[in-house]
Amino acid sequence: MFRVGIDLGGTNIAVGIISGSHEILSKISVPTFAARPWQDVVSDMGDAVEEATAQAGLSLSDCTQIGIGSPGTCDSQQGVVVRAYNLGWYNVPVCQTLAQRFHVPVKLSNDANCAALGEAVAGAAAGCRDMVLITLGTGVGSGIIIDGKIYAGMRSAGAELGHTLLVLDGEPCTCGRHGCWEAYASATALIRQTRQAQSAHPESLLAHTPPQKVNGRTTFDAAKAGDQAALEVVHTYARYLAAGLTNVVNALAPEMILLGGGICNQGEFLLSLLRDYVTENCFGKKEGAIPAIRVAQLGNDAGIIGAAAL
Amino acid sequence: MFRVGIDLGGTNIAVGIISGSHEILSKISVPTFAARPWQDVVSDMGDAVEEATAQAGLSLSDCTQIGIGSPGTCDSQQGVVVRAYNLGWYNVPVCQTLAQRFHVPVKLSNDANCAALGEAVAGAAAGCRDMVLITLGTGVGSGIIIDGKIYAGMRSAGAELGHTLLVLDGEPCTCGRHGCWEAYASATALIRQTRQAQSAHPESLLAHTPPQKVNGRTTFDAAKAGDQAALEVVHTYARYLAAGLTNVVNALAPEMILLGGGICNQGEFLLSLLRDYVTENCFGKKEGAIPAIRVAQLGNDAGIIGAAAL
Numbered sequence: 001m002f003r004v005g006i007d008l009g010g011t012n013i014a015v016g017i018i019s020g021s022h023e024i025l026s027k028i029s030v031p032t033f034a035a036r037p038w039q040d041v042v043s044d045m046g047d048a049v050e051e052a053t054a055q056a057g058l059s060l061s062d063c064t065q066i067g068i069g070s071p072g073t074c075d076s077q078q079g080v081v082v083r084a085y086n087l088g089w090y091n092v093p094v095c096q097t098l099a100q101r102f103h104v105p106v107k108l109s110n111d112a113n114c115a116a117l118g119e120a121v122a123g124a125a126a127g128c129r130d131m132v133l134i135t136l137g138t139g140v141g142s143g144i145i146i147d148g149k150i151y152a153g154m155r156s157a158g159a160e161l162g163h164t165l166l167v168l169d170g171e172p173c174t175c176g177r178h179g180c181w182e183a184y185a186s187a188t189a190l191i192r193q194t195r196q197a198q199s200a201h202p203e204s205l206l207a208h209t210p211p212q213k214v215n216g217r218t219t220f221d222a223a224k225a226g227d228q229a230a231l232e233v234v235h236t237y238a239r240y241l242a243a244g245l246t247n248v249v250n251a252l253a254p255e256m257i258l259l260g261g262g263i264c265n266q267g268e269f270l271l272s273l274l275r276d277y278v279t280e281n282c283f284g285k286k287e288g289a290i291p292a293i294r295v296a297q298l299g300n301d302a303g304i305i306g307a308a309a310l
Numbered sequence: 311m312f313r314v315g316i317d318l319g320g321t322n323i324a325v326g327i328i329s330g331s332h333e334i335l336s337k338i339s340v341p342t343f344a345a346r347p348w349q350d351v352v353s354d355m356g357d358a359v360e361e362a363t364a365q366a367g368l369s370l371s372d373c374t375q376i377g378i379g380s381p382g383t384c385d386s387q388q389g390v391v392v393r394a395y396n397l398g399w400y401n402v403p404v405c406q407t408l409a410q411r412f413h414v415p416v417k418l419s420n421d422a423n424c425a426a427l428g429e430a431v432a433g434a435a436a437g438c439r440d441m442v443l444i445t446l447g448t449g450v451g452s453g454i455i456i457d458g459k460i461y462a463g464m465r466s467a468g469a470e471l472g473h474t475l476l477v478l479d480g481e482p483c484t485c486g487r488h489g490c491w492e493a494y495a496s497a498t499a500l501i502r503q504t505r506q507a508q509s510a511h512p513e514s515l516l517a518h519t520p521p522q523k524v525n526g527r528t529t530f531d532a533a534k535a536g537d538q539a540a541l542e543v544v545h546t547y548a549r550y551l552a553a554g555l556t557n558v559v560n561a562l563a564p565e566m567i568l569l570g571g572g573i574c575n576q577g578e579f580l581l582s583l584l585r586d587y588v589t590e591n592c593f594g595k596k597e598g599a600i601p602a603i604r605v606a607q608l609g610n611d612a613g614i615i616g617a618a619a620l
């Protein structure tokens with residue numbers, strides 16, 4: 001049998017028809033136009049489901065379930081998007097609305113959780129029972145898989161690992177707290193750290209990039225070209241990232257930690273620094289329960305594959 | 311049917327016979343004498359099982375399972391105590407040894423995990439599916455219950471929440487890392503903070519206690535008597551403790567967090583400070599998934615009740 005996976009984003013809605021072996025049979029993407037009433041967005045989601053189904057040469061009666069990954073806080077049990085700031089959604093009964101149209105069960109979880117589940121069923125963590133996906137972007141997103149299922153805690157509000165502390169009273173975080181891991185290890189934080197190094201080291205290669213053009217690659221490119229100031233930024237950033245990973249290891253001892261987001265394109269250049277730090281600092285040191293630390297494989301497809309597997 | 315719960319400690323071995331409704335029918339305690347060969351300790355554990363069974367008016371054929379809570383790192387799947395420094399045990403096959411004697415299944419978990427399970431099945435968290443027990447003693451111990459079962463991760467090495475960061479590069483921790491929650495929120499840390507305040511405030515009530523007699527109550531007693539320096543220590547300590555609890559809330563969103571250990575005898579005087587901080591700082595603030603924060607109920611009995619429930 002087949003399932004439908006929907007990755008609802010602030011910009012686009014991606015819909016995929018997924019086989020029983022987690023393969024994508026068809027996939028389409030439509031703009032969200034999030035400023036509209038939510039009913040219109042959900043209506044377009046439904047149209048996209050029909051289109052993707054037809055594209056796969058199927059009818060909706062071939063699909064046993066629809067799964068949705070949404071940004072923000074989702075109440076999986078009620079099927080309600082509680083708060084999604086980038087959609088402007090508050091208490092939207094998305095599951096009920098789609099279920100009334102299609103007469104199949106509709107499930108919902110946070111998009112980071114769905115991405116983690118996607119990687120656990122069909123990606124770099126296939127076969128892992130306990131794994132964590134950390135996504136490095138504007139923030140530090142996370143999804144926790146325990147015993148093969150999403151763990152999200154009370155009212156699906158957990159797994160906000162980006163909002164655990166690195167430094168009490170440290171850098172301000174978007175959540176209102178100071179010193180969260182996200183404020184040190186997100187792509188946004190790396191860009192801030194790179195700009196600080198530009199100012200402090202006008203002689204470095206980093207200073208060749210206009211500050212407003214700095215991105216997550218800037219310091220890695222300069223470091224690989226041998227620039228000392230850039231290399232220091234890389235090492236400082238890797239240490240922040242790895243200190244948070246060490247917290248994850250000590251708290252949850254997952255079999256595997258996957259990293260997603262553009263920064264992970266740095267591959268082994270970054271991963272080897274992370275593994276060294278975790279091994280030296282985790283509980284029990286090199287005799288500790290050190291997980292495999294790898295790059296996620298499925299990219300944006302993780303969301304629809306995971307949503308379908310809810 | 312009945313089960314046997316064993317709480318193996320560095321000083322004493324407590325054995326209880328536990329009913330199907332988690333009541334203690336009999337309980338005995340014998341000294342561990344941990345310096346002996348482990349075989350002798352396990353032999354005494356077995357004798358204590360027989361004695362407790364007889365005391366309950368039962369025979370061992372009435373007991374379907376033996377559960378053991380041990381200090382240190384335990385491999386629950388292999389039934390082996392991997393490392394327990396205060397016992398001097400390394401790779402001790404305790405389950406196999408007792409199973410050969412009694413011909414019933416023998417299960418094993420870390421003592422902090424067993425205490426959490428005990429509270430979840432029969433204590434202050436009875437009925438909770440997802441809960442965390444934090445024990446404030448020499449260190450900060452923790453047990454995580456997810457979906458009614460102990461979650462301990464790979465090789466049962468997880469749930470070391472005391473060894474997640476409060477302050478990167480902060481106070482030295484027993485684990486070799488710097489800045490762990492344990493180094494700020496354990497009873498040991500509170501005693502250190504109290505002694506620092508004694509030196510800094512020789513005019514305070516705190517200075518009436520000889521430094522070597524400072525314990526976890528000293529600063530609370532002086533604070534309740536209106537001493538300003540002591541009150542500052544209480545507030546600082548509560549803030550450290552609550553910052554770590556906020557991390558637990560953001561990471562795991564449990565329904566309930568229980569606090570154990572002598573410091574919790576301070577009850578609402580301490581708990582109200584913790585609840586206020588968590589509400590002001592957790593993800594989503596007062597709309598977040600704020601758990602009940604309460605004091606554990608079962609004391610030392612949590613270990614044997616939880617071990618029996620493994």
